[in-house]
Amino acid sequence: MSPECVIGVDLGGTKVLAGALDDDLTVHHRVYKTVHGLPQRELIDVIVAAVEEVRATAPHEVAAVGFGIPCLIDQRTGVATMAVNLPIRDMPFRDVMAERLGLPVHVDNDANVAALAEFKAGAAQGVTDAVVLTLGTGIGGGLILDGKVYRGAIGSGAELGHMVIDRDGPRCQGNCPNHGCLEVMASGTALMREGTRIATERPGSLLGRALAGGREVTGALITELAHDGDEAAIDTLALIGSNLGVGIANYLNIFNPDVVVIGGGVVAAGDLLLEPARREVAARALPTMRDHARIVVASFGPEAGMVGAGALALDELRREVA
Amino acid sequence: MSPECVIGVDLGGTKVLAGALDDDLTVHHRVYKTVHGLPQRELIDVIVAAVEEVRATAPHEVAAVGFGIPCLIDQRTGVATMAVNLPIRDMPFRDVMAERLGLPVHVDNDANVAALAEFKAGAAQGVTDAVVLTLGTGIGGGLILDGKVYRGAIGSGAELGHMVIDRDGPRCQGNCPNHGCLEVMASGTALMREGTRIATERPGSLLGRALAGGREVTGALITELAHDGDEAAIDTLALIGSNLGVGIANYLNIFNPDVVVIGGGVVAAGDLLLEPARREVAARALPTMRDHARIVVASFGPEAGMVGAGALALDELRREVA
Numbered sequence: 001m002s003p004e005c006v007i008g009v010d011l012g013g014t015k016v017l018a019g020a021l022d023d024d025l026t027v028h029h030r031v032y033k034t035v036h037g038l039p040q041r042e043l044i045d046v047i048v049a050a051v052e053e054v055r056a057t058a059p060h061e062v063a064a065v066g067f068g069i070p071c072l073i074d075q076r077t078g079v080a081t082m083a084v085n086l087p088i089r090d091m092p093f094r095d096v097m098a099e100r101l102g103l104p105v106h107v108d109n110d111a112n113v114a115a116l117a118e119f120k121a122g123a124a125q126g127v128t129d130a131v132v133l134t135l136g137t138g139i140g141g142g143l144i145l146d147g148k149v150y151r152g153a154i155g156s157g158a159e160l161g162h163m164v165i166d167r168d169g170p171r172c173q174g175n176c177p178n179h180g181c182l183e184v185m186a187s188g189t190a191l192m193r194e195g196t197r198i199a200t201e202r203p204g205s206l207l208g209r210a211l212a213g214g215r216e217v218t219g220a221l222i223t224e225l226a227h228d229g230d231e232a233a234i235d236t237l238a239l240i241g242s243n244l245g246v247g248i249a250n251y252l253n254i255f256n257p258d259v260v261v262i263g264g265g266v267v268a269a270g271d272l273l274l275e276p277a278r279r280e281v282a283a284r285a286l287p288t289m290r291d292h293a294r295i296v297v298a299s300f301g302p303e304a305g306m307v308g309a310g311a312l313a314l315d316e317l318r319r320e321v322a
Numbered sequence: 323m324s325p326e327c328v329i330g331v332d333l334g335g336t337k338v339l340a341g342a343l344d345d346d347l348t349v350h351h352r353v354y355k356t357v358h359g360l361p362q363r364e365l366i367d368v369i370v371a372a373v374e375e376v377r378a379t380a381p382h383e384v385a386a387v388g389f390g391i392p393c394l395i396d397q398r399t400g401v402a403t404m405a406v407n408l409p410i411r412d413m414p415f416r417d418v419m420a421e422r423l424g425l426p427v428h429v430d431n432d433a434n435v436a437a438l439a440e441f442k443a444g445a446a447q448g449v450t451d452a453v454v455l456t457l458g459t460g461i462g463g464g465l466i467l468d469g470k471v472y473r474g475a476i477g478s479g480a481e482l483g484h485m486v487i488d489r490d491g492p493r494c495q496g497n498c499p500n501h502g503c504l505e506v507m508a509s510g511t512a513l514m515r516e517g518t519r520i521a522t523e524r525p526g527s528l529l530g531r532a533l534a535g536g537r538e539v540t541g542a543l544i545t546e547l548a549h550d551g552d553e554a555a556i557d558t559l560a561l562i563g564s565n566l567g568v569g570i571a572n573y574l575n576i577f578n579p580d581v582v583v584i585g586g587g588v589v590a591a592g593d594l595l596l597e598p599a600r601r602e603v604a605a606r607a608l609p610t611m612r613d614h615a616r617i618v619v620a621s622f623g624p625e626a627g628m629v630g631a632g633a634l635a636l637d638e639l640r641r642e643v644a
Contacts, residue, residue: 072610081610129475141576145467152578153451156610162575164606166489167568178571178606246489249500253484254463254576256474284486284500288394288403288478 004063006317007054008310010110010303011035011047011069013085017303018050020058021310025121027303029057040087048100064104066313067097068113068305070140075155078107082156082175106316112149112158113308114300115142118261119149120311122299127258131251132298133160135244135264138173139183145255161187165246185243188219188266195222195236205232223269237269238276245280252281252289263298270297326385328639329376330632332432332625333357333369333391335407339625340372342380343632347443349625351379362409370422386426388635390435390627391415392462397477400429404478404497428638434471434480435630436622437464440583441471442633444621449580453573454620455482457566457586460495461505467577483509487568507565510541510588517544517558527554545591559591560598567602574603574611585620592619 005028009018014036020028031050035043055062071080071088078094080086098105108116115124115132124130128147134140141160143150151157161183162176169180173189184190199211206225211217225233248260266273278295300307327350331340336358342350353372357365377384393402393410400416402408420427430438437446437454446452450469456462463482465472473479483505484498491502495511506512521533528547533539547555570582588595600617622629 072608074610082608127475129479145472146470148468150467150577152611153449153580154578154610154614156608156614157451157576157578159575159578159608159611162608163485163572164487164568167487167565176608243489246486250485253481254479256476256479256481258475286394286404286478286481286484286498288396288476289474289481292476292478 003060005058005060006310006313007051007058007062007065008306008308008313009047009051009065009067010305010309011067011086012110012305013070016047016050017306018054019303019306019310020054020062021307021314022059023314025117025307025311027307028059029054030306038087040091043087044096044100047097051101062103064106064313064317065097065101066113066309066311066316067093067105067107068110068309068312069093069107070110072156072159073107073109075151104313104316106312108149108151108309108312109140109158110305111140111142112151113142113312114140114263114298114304115144115261115308116149116311116315117300117304117308118263118298119144121307122304123261123296124259129255129257130259130261131160131255131257132261132263133247134298134304135186135262135266136188138189139187140264143255160251163247163250165243165250182243182247186240186247188264190243191219191222191236191240191266192217194239195233198232198236202232206230207232207236219266220268223272226269226272234272237272240266241273241276242280244273245277246284248277248295249281249284249290252285252293256289257293260293260295261298262295263300263304267297325382327380327382328632328635329373329380329384329387330628330630330635331369331373331387331389332627332631333389333408334432334627335392338369338372339628340376341625341628341632342376342384343629343636344381345636347439347629347633349629350381351376352628360409362413365409366418366422369419373423384425386428386635386639387419387423388435388631388633388638389415389419389427389429390432390631390634391429392432394478394481395429395431397473426638428634430471430473430631430634431462431480432627433462433464434473435464435634436462436585436620436626437466437583437630438471438633438637439622439626439630440585440620441466443629444626445583445618446581451577451579452581452583453482453577453579454583454585455569456620456626457508457584457588458510460511461509462586465577482573485569485572487565487572504565504569508562508569510586512565513541513544513558513562513588514539516561517555520554520558524554528552529554529558541588542590545594548591548594556594559594562588563595563598564602566595567599568606570599570617571603571606571612574607574615578611579615582615582617583620584617585622585626589619
């Protein structure tokens with residue numbers, strides 16, 4: 001086989017990040033473009049331009065393109081059946097992209113490809129069973145089961161953020177009609193909501209004074225003040241970590257995984273988030289599962305989606321050759 | 323291959339049920355023995371006797387024996403790592419049985435083999451992805467994913483009853499240290515507990531009068547009175563059904579299965595239990611998952627474990643031949 005490479009594309013609600021990857025997942029060239037608020041036609045044009053720009057500078061011939069997109073995807077058709085932040089719902093995304101690019105195109109949920117990146121070259125390398133949770137605005141979920149990405153009967157599975165841990169909890173976000181999902185209890189959005197609440201209740205804390213001074217209570221601010229020793233910020237992270245731990249304990253009992261990988265912006269808080277999560281897991285999970293699994297931070301940060309999308313394209317290439 | 327058959331054995335906390343099965347899972351001969359309270363040595367003797375009795379009357383040569391046992395099993399070693407009601411914890415059950423019987427022996431969790439029975443010849447036949455919940459004293463869970471039983475990294479997965487749906491709910495049962503698990507919210511035990519509570523709160527109801535008259539509030543009594551139109555009994559089943567629905571919605575979002583199969587004694591209540599569950603699912607699950615999955619009653623009743631244990635032995639035989 002002559003040297004060739006793939007292009008991995010991470011499409012988010014606000015940006016597209018594309019890169020050329022070798023078969024060892026080394027990234028050669030990156031292109032970043034904003035797509036916030038674009039209507040469908042312009043969105044597709046920007047994505048095509050990003051891929052073509054990467055292709056023009058790729059070190060080898062490009063054999064396939066992989067996409068990670070923040071949508072539920074019906075893998076039988078390549079159509080996005082649910083898309084919160086992008087105007088591509090009910091569009092045959094895979095076929096449109098293959099037509100525009102003249103290349104084989106593979107599409108998966110962004111959280112599934114992030115899990116694939118961790119499995120191929122990150123924190124879940126060498127295991128057979130891994131649960132990957134990406135904590136951001138929402139919670140993305142990816143599953144590696146018996147050494148493969150698990151996608152469900154029609155490719156829409158692993159919505160791991162939408163597991164209820166508090167049946168009478170707050171209403172979930174976006175298109176989810178549920179209450180008390182892990183996503184509304186332990187995401188970056190939950191961290192900001194609880195941080196704002198605690199800041200209001202404790203006006204004398206550093207967090208309270210920051211809010212009174214007009215600062216937005218972001219995850220970054222909470223993490224910064226917690227590292228400075230502010231109890232209100234520490235308690236906020238402990239609350240979110242504890243909720244996360246309830247969810248992790250559930251996933252240990254359900255999957256008996258080798259490893260649970262936690263990624264996304266929120267993990268910048270490190271042990272201030274993860275120690276309360278681990279304590280909750282120790283108190284709740286069945287001992288056999290608890291004693292087997294490691295709970296670790298993701299290896300890939302903002303490039304997880306792009307690397308995983310490239311890994312998806314490589315996997316599909318190898319399947320065709322085999 | 324000359325005609326041969328397998329023996330399936332369902333071992334419970336109180337009984338052992340063994341039967342000879344053809345390769346189409348037809349059961350030929352059944353032996354039932356009680357094992358309640360036996361110490362380990364006598365327990366093993368009774369099991370061996372039951373298998374030998376079936377073997378003596380089997381229509382063909384017996385090629386292998388499968389066991390479904392109510393334990394967590396480390397599939398790397400065949401050792402039961404957690405056994406609530408049987409004195410076989412930390413015992414090399416598989417190897418001991420193979421030695422005593424002089425036959426290949428395969429062991430799995432009772433809920434896993436019940437799922438296998440539904441997949442091979444029951445309510446989950448012909449699908450690729452199924453979630454099987456067996457509601458009894460506890461809740462047994464089995465997973466068919468991508469057309470195979472999913473067991474987890476060391477074979478202890480699919481403890482589907484031990485998923486928290488109410489993080490501050492009641493303490494769970496047996497060896498589970500958790501709170502608000504599906505098992506403590508929607509099992510037969512939960513039905514009896516909530517039925518007793520509601521009977522006490524409503525002394526004028528049929529259920530209340532039955533309790534006052536000295537009857538035990540069993541699932542069978544609640545179901546009988548609900549069919550007679552007693553609102554207290556109907557509300558009890560609706561409460562348990564609603565809790566079950568929260569759990570099913572979680573499993574739809576996590577697995578995107580084709581079918582969710584509900585078995586065990588509690589399903590005798592039929593739609594009085596399942597309609598409230600379906601309403602909860604309709605209100606909570608993500609639409610893509612909800613619209614794809616069927617929620618159905620199990621095909622196998624008390625013989626699910628025996629049939630599934632036989633199916634396990636057959637699967638392993640075919641794997642060796644292939």
